Amino acid sequence: MPAVLIENVHKSFGAVEVLKGVSLSVESGQVVAIIGRSGSGKSTLLRCVNGLEACQSGRIEVAGHVLDQDQKKLRELRKDVGIVFQSYNLFPHLTAGENIMLAPRLAKGLGGPELRRMAEEVLAKVGLSEKFDAYPDNLSGGQQQRVAIARSLAMQPKVMLFDEVTSALDPELTGEVLVVMEDLAKAGMTMLLVTHEMNFARNVADVTVFMHQGRIWESGPSADLFAAPKTPELQAFLSAGVH
Amino acid sequence: MKFTLNFDPIWPEIDAILEGILLTIGLSAGAIILGSMLAVLLVALKSLAGRWVGLLVDAYVELMRNTPFLIQLFMIFFGLPLLGIRMSGTQAGLLAMTMNLGAYAAEIIRAGVESTHRSQLEAGVSLALTRLQVFRYVVLKPALAKVWPALTSQFVLMMLASSICSFISVAELSGVAAIIESRTFRSFEIYIIVTLTYLVMALALKSFLLALGKRLFPNLSGVARINARGSAV
């Protein structure tokens, strides 16, 4: 039973079809990277997986939940599926610690010293123990993104989704975020990530998927895909060097 | 003809004036607290409930914002007894002020809520929060922080408008002034005192609310100040 199963998903915005029958599966503990040009539908696919976008047809199953637009079922699914965005989206009025503790408290009913200990633990995992009481405004972009990852981890998800989480960062700050993600991959987290970091995809992802014009154009074990791209589109994409 | 100010006949009335001040403060504080709660409720309904509830909220807000406060006060004071609801002038005044302020404050808070970036909502629901939880814990506080200066002005305006309650014989500061005037005939003197008192109360309320805003929203308060190097601090 794969941790993520996407079967023939179609998604249109108005008359524009953005996903034209996408199928993909991610095994438990696997890391799958999605690459592709801007506008090829990568974010849309990721957002369909946790129900932020509703797809018109097809079937999605994540962490044992069949995707359904029913609010209650969607919340159950989201307890097991974390997502991290390009723009961090921390809550500006809450400290790092409060950002992390909010959802476990409200969605899972955790509380007390136990909750605080857990928050400290995930913050330590992303190397920011000393920032528990800092507000997002007083953190660098890289630190904010690491807090956002910790916030997702605090829900103890079975699957993590990442949408270009380093694209908004200065080059010298992307490293610290990628290290956190690599650690997470090594620890066995199931990850589906959209990335423009080709080295990261090649070295960390088990499988890389190339999306083009709303379709999965080519996919395979990362080493093979990068060493010997088969389609001219992927060859062009990889040799362009600018993603 | 020469006019000389004569405050002497007013001094014996000072206790009445103080009581009027206290009632003005009480009415205003009550209306600010209850009106704010009403406003948040209206905005929550508009954000979370269905379309028809939203239209009802709009209708209420427009009704209160496009009719005179004096007429609203009369409708409540003279109208409700006809429906079998008896209340004192002070109670009617508090209710009218609450309903009026609730509508104006709702309009202000709604603007703050609407300025919330969609990504904040997505982050909230992605963490398995309900829509109500997203409103309460993610949206509301930054929205209030953003519009706090506008809310502060509205609260001060309401405090000043409490003087209109004197039309239904509420003995707040203006009502007391009218009574003293009719007893002493020192109109100008009494209204000098009342004007200065309102001015002091308005400035004090404004300072208090701005200080409260800094406490409630320590890292979100007000407009970013721009320092000499041009970066926001």
Ligand SMILES: Nc1ncnc2c1ncn2[C@@H]1O[C@H](COP(=O)(O)OP(=O)(O)OP(=O)(O)O)[C@@H](O)[C@H]1O
């Ligand atoms: N909410 C929306 N409404 C209408 N069109 C949308 C919406 N979101 C995305 N699109 C369109 O869908 C297409 C795919 O967008 P998507 O964001 O999935 O691309 P992407 O592969 O993530 O690109 P990028 O690398 O720039 O992030 C684009 O043409 C985009 O304009």
Ligand SMILES: [Mg+2]
């Ligand atoms: Mg994208």
